[in-house]
Structure formats: structure tokens, C-alpha cells
Amino acid sequence: MRVIVRALGIGLAATAALVLLTLGSDDTGDANIGAGLAVFAVLALGGFGWGLADGVRARSAGLLALVTRWALVSVLAVATVLAGLAVRSGWDRLDLDASSIALLGLLVLVPSVVGVLIGYAVRSGSRSRVAGDRVG
Template sequence: MSVIVRALGIGLAATAAYLLLTIGGTQGDANIGAGLAVFAVLALGGFTWALFDGMDRRGSRAVRVGLGEVLVRWVIVSVLAVAIVVAALVARYGAERLDLDASSAVLLWLLVLGPAMVGALIGYSARSAAVPGSDQARSS
């Protein structure tokens, strides 16, 4: 369930940013700002949410959630978030107007996945250093 919530949150926020910045634009004009807003929402949303996932400190569960689980979660979230953005924009404008291809989808996927992986690693490192009894805390 948490995967779906994250994917919907990031995907719908990116779609909303695009739609808000293209309101009233004439058809056929390039709106670079709207595209950059989508990129920013995908990258910052993935990074921030994954950072907090990595630092997950909810009671005793904080010790049990491994880095692998967080990373796999964000691979799935990144795929679903991009699917939501692409589906929403294709439904709104049509595939012909958007001129989407596989390389565009891969770019959007990497814009979520890359920052999310970095955020998860930073968050997990911070949690490991702060949790008493963890391997990293003992070695310091």
C-alpha cells in the first residue's frame, strides 16, 4: 500500500505541476518551464520521500527494515510514478501531441529513481549511525 501512495503522490504532483503551468497556453507552443517543473517534482519528490523512508524510525521496526527493502520499494515506486504521469498526459493531450517514446519514459524513470536511491542511501546511513546497537554505531 505504501508503494501505491508514494507513486500516486509523486505522479499526481508532477502531472498537476505540468497542467498548472500549461493552462492558457496556445496549442503547439513549447512550454519548457512546465517540463522542468515535472522534472523537479519527480526528482525532489523521489529524493525527499526516499530520504525519510531510509530514516524510518518507527519503534522496533526501524531495526528490521533493511536497505534492500527500501531500494526495491523505490524501484517499484519510480516505475509506477512515471506510468501515472505518462498515462495522465496521454489521456489529456493524446500520444501524437506529446510525442512520447521509450527514451522519454526512461528519462522520467531515471529522474525519479536516481535521486530516490541517493535519498534512501543517505537516510539509511543517518539512521544506522543513530540507532544504538547497529553495526555502524558500534564501529564508531
């Protein structure tokens, strides 16, 4: 359930950013760089922030379980964005190849794993300080 919530949250936020930034634009076929960068930012920042929170809050989940969770989240978030694009413009208008889809997935996966690692390290560091204070 956590995977689905995170994937839908990030994917729908990225799709909403794209729709809001392309709402008033004419359909001339020109690239809307700002909308694309907004989608990239939402994917990366959403993955990092939520990954950081997961790393800090991880109680029983191991590091490998968290990274696996975020690998699944990245795949489902990209699927959500692609579905949103298809609804907005139609499947026939999507001009994406495998490298574009992989880039979108990595924009979620890499920052989320960095966030998980930082959060996990912060959590582990605070536990050892508390344990050290009790001993001493």
C-alpha cells in the same frame, strides 16, 4: 500499499504541476520548457524527499528492500504522469520514445535511492552514537 501511495503522490503532483503551468498556454505546438522543468523537479525532489524519509524511518526493512520499493515507485510514477499527459492531450499527441520514458523513471529512481542511502546512514549513525553513549 506504500508503493502505490508514493507513486500516486509523486506522479499526480508532477501531472498537476504540468497542467497548472500549461493551463493558459495556447496550443501552438511550441515546447513549454518551464512546465517540463517543473515536472522534472517534482519527480526528483519528491523521490529524494520521500526516499530520505523512508531511509530514516526504516526499522525492519533492509536496504535492498527499500531500493526495490523505489524501483517500483519510479515505474508507477512515470505511468501516472504518462496517463495524466494522455488525458490532457490524447495518446496520439504523446511523442515519447523509450529514452524519454527511461529518463522520467531515472528522475525518480536516482534521487530516491540517494535519499534512502542518506537516510539509512543517518539512522544507522544515530543508533551507534546512542549505543556508544550507553556503553560509556
